[in-house]
Amino acid sequence: MKNQINDIKNQALEEISKAxxxxxxxxxxxxxxGRKSExxxxxxxIKDLSVAEKKEIGEFGNLTKQAIDGELSKKELQIKNEExxxxxxxxxxxxxxxxxKFAKGHLHPLTQVRYDIEEIFKSMGFLVVEDREVEDEFHxxxxxxxxxxxPARDMQDTxxxxxxxxxRTHTSSVQARFMEKxxxxxxxxxxxxxxxxxxxxxTHESNFHQIEGLIAAKSGEVTVANAKSIISEFxxxxxxxxxxxxxxxxxFPFVEPGFEFxxxxxxxxxxxxRICKQCGWIELGGAGMVNQNVFKAVGFTEDEFEGFxxxxxxxxxxxxxxxxxxxxxxxxxxxxxxEQF
Ligand code: PHE
Numbered sequence: 001m002k003n004q005i006n007d008i009k010n011q012a013l014e015e016i017s018k019a020x021x022x023x024x025x026x027x028x029x030x031x032x033x034g035r036k037s038e039x040x041x042x043x044x045x046i047k048d049l050s051v052a053e054k055k056e057i058g059e060f061g062n063l064t065k066q067a068i069d070g071e072l073s074k075k076e077l078q079i080k081n082e083e084x085x086x087x088x089x090x091x092x093x094x095x096x097x098x099x100x101k102f103a104k105g106h107l108h109p110l111t112q113v114r115y116d117i118e119e120i121f122k123s124m125g126f127l128v129v130e131d132r133e134v135e136d137e138f139h140x141x142x143x144x145x146x147x148x149x150x151p152a153r154d155m156q157d158t159x160x161x162x163x164x165x166x167x168r169t170h171t172s173s174v175q176a177r178f179m180e181k182x183x184x185x186x187x188x189x190x191x192x193x194x195x196x197x198x199x200x201x202x203t204h205e206s207n208f209h210q211i212e213g214l215i216a217a218k219s220g221e222v223t224v225a226n227a228k229s230i231i232s233e234f235x236x237x238x239x240x241x242x243x244x245x246x247x248x249x250x251x252f253p254f255v256e257p258g259f260e261f262x263x264x265x266x267x268x269x270x271x272x273x274r275i276c277k278q279c280g281w282i283e284l285g286g287a288g289m290v291n292q293n294v295f296k297a298v299g300f301t302e303d304e305f306e307g308f309x310x311x312x313x314x315x316x317x318x319x320x321x322x323x324x325x326x327x328x329x330x331x332x333x334x335x336x337x338x339e340q341f
Contacts, residue, residue, distance in 0.1 A: 001045060001057055008032065008039050009064045016071045022083075025076045032068050039065060109341040110209060110330055113238075113318040114191055117211055120237035121189045124230060126213070129190050131177045134161070135168040143176035143297035144254040152253040157197040159206075167195035171212035172254055175290075175309060179298040184216035184305045191314065202326045209314035216290060216307030224257075227287060227308035231261060235284075238321060239266040246281065255288025255309055266320065275323060282320055285312035 012032040019025050031037060043061045046054055107115070118128050137148075146152050156169040174190040191211045198204050215222055215230070228247065235243045243263050250260040261284045265276035272278040287310035292302050315327050322341070324330075329337045 001042065001049075002060060004042050005039065005057075005061055005064050008042065009067060012039075012068045013071055016068075016075050019075055020079065022076065022079055025072060025079065029072050033065060033072065039068070106341065108330075108338065109318055109322060109324075110314060112341065113321060114209070114211075114314060116238060117191065117234070117314070117317070118189070120234055121213070123237075124187075124233060126187045126189050129174065129178055129188050130192060131174045131190060133168055133193055133195075134165050135173045136165055139173040139176045140166050140168050140170070143294065144172050145291050145293040145297070146253045150253065152251075159195055159197045169196055170194050170311060171210040172309065172311060174212055175214050175254075175294065176298055178214070179216070179295070179300070183300075184218065184307065185221070186217075187215050189213045200328055202328070205315070205327050205331070207331070208327070211312050211314055211317075213310045214290070214307060215309075216295075216305050219303055219306045222289075222306045222308050224259075224289065224308070227310065231287065231310060235263045238317060239263060242269060244270070247287070250286060250288075252286050252288060254291050254294050255286075256291045258286065258288035261285050261287055261310070261312075263320075267323065275320065284316065284320075285310060287311070 012028070015028055015032075016025070019028055032039060034040070039061070043058075046058055046061070049057060122128065141147070141150075141153060158169050159167050161167070171190050171192055171194060174188075174192075178186070178188055178190075189211055192209060193207060194210050195207055196204075198206055200206060213230075215227065224247075228245070232243075232245050235245050243266060245264070246262050247259040248262065250258050252258045262281040263284055264270045265273060265280055265282050267273050267275045268280065270280035272280050276282050287308065290305075290307035290309050295305055295307075296302055315330055318324065318330070319327060
């Protein structure tokens with residue numbers, strides 16, 4: 001009987017040492033220490049033994065049960081500690097650990113520049129207006145003093161739609177649209193997309209953005225000097241207070257006289273650098289006194305009003321402001337570029 005008990009003990013201790021979950025410990029407790037366990041079963045036979053044997057085997061049996069129970073408890077504690085340690089490892093919070101950085105969205109650089117431009121002009125009392133991107137021939141060309149056979153039409157490569165409409169080639173069409181409904185005095189800017197049928201390269205895209213400006217009032221009330229100071233304020237607001245501007249004579253059919261505008265290079269302040277191609281000035285856009293034919297096209301009497309108009313490419317302004325050398329980056333959707341703004 002002693003041997004039987006010893007075998008049970010050895011088997012129990014071996015199985016306990018291998019157990020690695022609380023569930024297994026629980027099962028072993030039932031198997032080796034519970035009321036229906038093998039050991040209890042064997043010990044039931046004691047009643048048939050002699051008194052001396054009863055004492056000896058009884059004691060041995062008790063010690064064995066204690067040993068098994070002891071091992072079970074020890075192992076149980078060990079497993080519990082192990083589990084707690086794992087939870088600690090997994091759920092440990094280190095409050096000194098730097099927080100996770102969330103990627104925050106932001107406005108596209110072109111939109112940022114667009115808002116900057118709008119703010120500058122609003123502060124000078126301009127109204128911001130918008131109009132359609134698909135124009136009829138009249139508003140895009142004829143009303144801008146570019147009738148069908150006018151050679152100036154070749155200045156702008158045009159996408160023609162089958163129905164005779166055009167994705168507007170410039171925002172100047174908004175001048176005509178606005179003056180059909182509003183008589184001078186007026187001060188407006190209009191920003192939006194324009195389309196030209198040209199191949200794209202580092203400085204050209206078939207789809208880009210322009211800002212158009214128009215000031216008109218009774219004849220004699222608007223001069224080139226007013227316009228120059230407004231554009232100068234605009235450039236200072238966008239590129240910094242020290243920015244200078246200059247006008248050069250140029251030709252656009254919808255203005256007379258016409259100019260091209262340059263700003264002093266915001267990088268080298270006129271010294272000459274990579275951005276301004278060593279000349280110290282950067283060409284920005286066109287401007288001029290509104291041609292009387294434009295006023296006539298929208299139904300005004302010749303010489304009743306006088307005005308000044310200007311137009312700039314927004315991409316070009318953004319490229320200079322941020323030192324970007326390829327216009328195609330704006331629409332490429334490359335996050336490595338966009339995340340820099
Ligand atoms: N519409 C002209 C262009 O797209 C720019 C311009 C606007 C020039 C207003 C003069 C006056 O090139």
